[in-house]
Amino acid sequence: MTSSLTQVYPIIWQDNQVLLIDQTRLPKEYTRIEISRYEDMAHAIKTMIVRGAPAIGIAAAYGMYLGAREIPTVDPQEFLIQLETVADVLRRTRPTAVNLFWAIDEMLKTAQETKGSVEQIQQALLEKAKKIHAEDIETCKLIGDTGLNVLPKSPDKLNILTHCNTGSLATGGYGTALGVIRSAWREGRLERVYADETRPRLQGAKLTTWECVQDKIPVTLIADNMAAHCMKQGLIHAVIVGADRITANGDTANKIGTYSLALVAKAHHIPFFVAAPLSTVDFKLETGAEIPIEERDPTELYEVGNTRLCPTGVEFYNPAFDVTPAELISAIITEKGAVPPGELRSLK
Amino acid sequence: MTSSLTQVYPIIWQDNQVLLIDQTRLPKEYTRIEISRYEDMAHAIKTMIVRGAPAIGIAAAYGMYLGAREIPTVDPQEFLIQLETVADVLRRTRPTAVNLFWAIDEMLKTAQETKGSVEQIQQALLEKAKKIHAEDIETCKLIGDTGLNVLPKSPDKLNILTHCNTGSLATGGYGTALGVIRSAWREGRLERVYADETRPRLQGAKLTTWECVQDKIPVTLIADNMAAHCMKQGLIHAVIVGADRITANGDTANKIGTYSLALVAKAHHIPFFVAAPLSTVDFKLETGAEIPIEERDPTELYEVGNTRLCPTGVEFYNPAFDVTPAELISAIITEKGAVPPGELRSLK
Numbered sequence: 001m002t003s004s005l006t007q008v009y010p011i012i013w014q015d016n017q018v019l020l021i022d023q024t025r026l027p028k029e030y031t032r033i034e035i036s037r038y039e040d041m042a043h044a045i046k047t048m049i050v051r052g053a054p055a056i057g058i059a060a061a062y063g064m065y066l067g068a069r070e071i072p073t074v075d076p077q078e079f080l081i082q083l084e085t086v087a088d089v090l091r092r093t094r095p096t097a098v099n100l101f102w103a104i105d106e107m108l109k110t111a112q113e114t115k116g117s118v119e120q121i122q123q124a125l126l127e128k129a130k131k132i133h134a135e136d137i138e139t140c141k142l143i144g145d146t147g148l149n150v151l152p153k154s155p156d157k158l159n160i161l162t163h164c165n166t167g168s169l170a171t172g173g174y175g176t177a178l179g180v181i182r183s184a185w186r187e188g189r190l191e192r193v194y195a196d197e198t199r200p201r202l203q204g205a206k207l208t209t210w211e212c213v214q215d216k217i218p219v220t221l222i223a224d225n226m227a228a229h230c231m232k233q234g235l236i237h238a239v240i241v242g243a244d245r246i247t248a249n250g251d252t253a254n255k256i257g258t259y260s261l262a263l264v265a266k267a268h269h270i271p272f273f274v275a276a277p278l279s280t281v282d283f284k285l286e287t288g289a290e291i292p293i294e295e296r297d298p299t300e301l302y303e304v305g306n307t308r309l310c311p312t313g314v315e316f317y318n319p320a321f322d323v324t325p326a327e328l329i330s331a332i333i334t335e336k337g338a339v340p341p342g343e344l345r346s347l348k
Numbered sequence: 349m350t351s352s353l354t355q356v357y358p359i360i361w362q363d364n365q366v367l368l369i370d371q372t373r374l375p376k377e378y379t380r381i382e383i384s385r386y387e388d389m390a391h392a393i394k395t396m397i398v399r400g401a402p403a404i405g406i407a408a409a410y411g412m413y414l415g416a417r418e419i420p421t422v423d424p425q426e427f428l429i430q431l432e433t434v435a436d437v438l439r440r441t442r443p444t445a446v447n448l449f450w451a452i453d454e455m456l457k458t459a460q461e462t463k464g465s466v467e468q469i470q471q472a473l474l475e476k477a478k479k480i481h482a483e484d485i486e487t488c489k490l491i492g493d494t495g496l497n498v499l500p501k502s503p504d505k506l507n508i509l510t511h512c513n514t515g516s517l518a519t520g521g522y523g524t525a526l527g528v529i530r531s532a533w534r535e536g537r538l539e540r541v542y543a544d545e546t547r548p549r550l551q552g553a554k555l556t557t558w559e560c561v562q563d564k565i566p567v568t569l570i571a572d573n574m575a576a577h578c579m580k581q582g583l584i585h586a587v588i589v590g591a592d593r594i595t596a597n598g599d600t601a602n603k604i605g606t607y608s609l610a611l612v613a614k615a616h617h618i619p620f621f622v623a624a625p626l627s628t629v630d631f632k633l634e635t636g637a638e639i640p641i642e643e644r645d646p647t648e649l650y651e652v653g654n655t656r657l658c659p660t661g662v663e664f665y666n667p668a669f670d671v672t673p674a675e676l677i678s679a680i681i682t683e684k685g686a687v688p689p690g691e692l693r694s695l696k
Binding site for chain 2: 027028194196197198199200202205206209210212213218219220221222223224225226227228229230232256257259260261263264267301302304305306307308309310311312313314315316317318319322323
């Protein structure tokens with residue numbers, strides 16, 4: 001039951017610029033856009049041309065380099081000051097996923113620690129961005145294989161429900177939660193993926209199903225509100241989701257709807273896993289209550305394509321993420337092992 | 349804080365035909381279509397031009413009359429045989445809501461019990477359909493006012509979450525769950541409605557918000573998967589939903605997503621109410637496991653307007669309803685009083 005997996009890379013460094021798959025156009029069009037200025041990278045992150053916590057970390061790292069190479073000074077001190085401005089612009093794109101801030105901090109540290117000319121610092125920044133990128137792909141494969149160890153032992157072939165998109169498109173490649181699913185498929189442990197469509201942006205319908213179809217992994221699309229009904233009918237053996245920020249106690253911010261899914265999984269005694277690189281863990285925050293939750297434009301809720309869903313005069317609430325308390329999570333699957341949320345600090 | 353309420357009637361008997369608001373065109377267009385043949389009424393029910401359990405009961409009652417008046421015989425026995433065929437066509441439209449079968453049975457009983465000519469039976473059937481229609485509107489108002497007694501006493505003004513559309517459009521007029529909300533608004537007990545958009549058909553986004561805007565009731569639209577997050581933030585004081593079929597033990601089939609909502613309400617200790625006329629209770633069935641659940645066309649899931657959401661090669665699961673077990677329901681609100689699900693039989 002092994003199957004060759006198609007490699008999809010949402011971010012490519014080529015000819016001194018970044019190529020991004022335009023994820024707002026999938027699955028209708030598979031196109032890449034060229035980014036050579038950091039302001040364009042900030043825009044691409046904000047508008048979700050590139051999205052997914054690990055992928056926006058990588059994109060921000062390249063964004064830092066793109067900004068760095070434009071800084072018109074040969075004075076390293078002045079360079080570092082101006083680099084902070086680049087960092088600020090990139091930081092202000094999306095507030096919830098910590099990988100963004102983590103990657104920007106890694107890049108700033110590299111700049112500060114590189115002794116030499118501005119040109120040498122710029123070169124070091126490019127190397128660091130490439131390293132963050134390459135390591136993320138390796139990390140995802142480790143997460144995928146670690147996940148295999150915690151999946152339910154029976155039945156032989158599992159139906160796994162996932163939410164949003166946590167695949168190649170959300171990472172350097174391979175994926176976090178969808179990486180575990182890919183590994184399960186490779187090892188013959190997967191019967192079928194159930195993909196929540198993931199309103200309002202529909203990343204499950206548009207991106208996760210697209211990745212599954214590329215890899216010939218059987219996938220059934222459901223509306224988010226059908227998950228509990230599927231569980232009650234015994235269709236789901238495990239739930240695996242990604243994360244945008246995990247706090248030290250294991251509370252997990254992830255795409256809106258994750259919390260609801262964790263509650264209904266618990267009600268059906270179905271294991272609920274979070275798969276994420278350690279760069280998603282924000283050990284500076286104790287609990288999920290401290291995580292800032294992005295609220296996005298209401299057009300995401302009331303427009304699909306060119307169809308307006310509701311009349312004028314309606315108000316909207318469009319939180320992009322929610323927080324799942326640690327007690328609803330069976331295990332957090334990282335590149336250094338899978339642990340119950342309470343033992344997350346042991347992986348630090 | 350009283351407010352005059354706009355009366356919307358989805359079904360009107362006029363000039364010897366039925367006028368239906370075409371609910372598939374709302375909120376963009378508010379149009380009526382004329383139905384004068386029972387096959388057209390069956391089609392209107394199947395395609396959800398008219399929808400909502402009480403409304404399809406009324407529509408089926410008129411459908412029975414439309415079919416009855418076409419039967420080309422003067423022999424009452426032959427008439428009754430042919431009326432069964434009409435009943436069968438109408439019964440085969442939608443399997444879950446019991447009001448459909450209840451109304452058809454009421455019409456058949458009227459036909460059987462009317463002693464006289466075919467013309468007299470036909471006349472009795474028209475009167476019976478009009479009576480079912482008029483009684484439903486009265487029943488809804490009683491449900492609305494009964495619901496006031498079980499709403500939480502504090503805070504003074506409640507935020508109430510509802511799912512799908514259970515308003516005037518789903519009934520003869522006024523509504524069941526939305527009827528309770530209307531009564532709460534009239535009495536100054538309502539702060540705001542939170543409306544689940546209700547994928548895949550989006551009745552919450554398209555119809556419930558439309559009714560609220562008509563009546564100037566403040567309404568916030570959310571995606572279905574945001575309900576748990578709203579509850580956790582203390583935004584919701586009560587949940588009220590309608591029903592398509594309630595079994596003798598209080599298990600309730602209602603629009604897909606209701607079960608999930610009941611589970612997350614319970615996790616947050618938020619009261620969860622079902623509002624429905626007694627014609628929605630199927631005392632012949634003991635538990636919800638016996639209720640047939642309609643599965644609808646997958647285009648509902650993968651198309652919104654002219655936008656296709658996912659690539660080809662994906663499979664779909666599109667159950668239109670789910671069953672909420674009685675133990676998750678705080679009270680069932682009927683025209684004869686509001687009772688815990690376990691006491692439903694006392695209202696029989």
